[in-house]
Ligand code: TXA
């Protein structure tokens with residue numbers, strides 16, 4: 001029997017959040033594991049359930065932009081502009097925090113990451129709960145993000161109170177994380193809002209923080225760590241693999257448009273979007289990686305996506321998965 005029941009009762013879930021319980025809930029990007037952001041005890045439960053190190057801060061979710069002034073001390077014009085344009089939606093803003101936001105939420109940083117999700121169930125839940133909700137992606141630390149309620153149950157059953165079901169996530173990759181910097185922003189994580197869309201809104205170039213793929217380099221945004229978003233099976237990224245050195249055992253292939261030429265009979269193949277639509281590929285990305293992970297293959301070989309639009313977020317996740325060391 002499931003110890004973290006999958007439910008569709010939004011009021012029950014909202015009540016549970018107010019009582020300091022842990023509730024996984026759908027957003028347009030991925031499922032989040034929510035807790036009352038002001039309740040340190042509840043937030044500590046999120047870190048425990050995920051086995052997440054406490055140096056990695058959480059995103060606070062709001063029902064509406066109007067509540068932003070209740071948790072931050074300053075809204076620079078650039079942030080106001082982006083919020084106006086992209087909220088509700090897959091954009092996270094890093095802003096100076098008010099004192100009431102516990103240090104545990106921000107990993108001791110004077111800033112808090114915040115967003116208004118664009119999902120009817122998430123918004124109703126947040127309105128009904130009437131509190132800011134801290135929520136990382138609802139997976140065990142470092143593993144693949146969940147895009148269905150069943151994915152959440154696979155990793156967190158028995159560790160959390162409820163899983164609120166809202167169907168599969170529409171976007172499929174996490175929010176873009178940015179920090180205001182004068183008249184532009186520094187991009188800390190690629191995600192559902194593309195660099196192109198941000199630049200179009202701001203009218204100036206965005207500064208993309210150098211990705212940290214080496215564990216010895218300290219990260220500006222802790223979630224930009226190497227070895228993240230990883231399947232259990234080792235993942236290798238083309239073109240860094242030579243055909244001659246491919247393992248002889250059965251392989252899994254993650255491809256964008258076409259089945260890879262190198263795939264052999266019996267290999268598991270996931271083609272994400274035969275029509276070349278990056279949005280469609282993003283929506284099924286984590287689910288396809290999960291299927292390959294469960295297919296009994298010795299390694300997953302992934303093809304990079306075009307380095308444009310949402311392709312940047314997908315390539316970022318693949319590089320981190322490839323950087324993961326397997327015992
Ligand atoms: O789409 C999403 O963002 C999902 C859904 C549930 O909203 N959430 C999510 O949370 O992906 P999580 O915890 O997996 O990723 C949060 C990211 C991490 O990269 C973290 O380092 C960064 O946000 N972050 C949080 N607070 C920060 C802060 N104060 N300064 C810089 N980066 C911060």
Ligand code: MG
Pocket residue numbers: 136137145
């Ligand atoms: Mg995550």
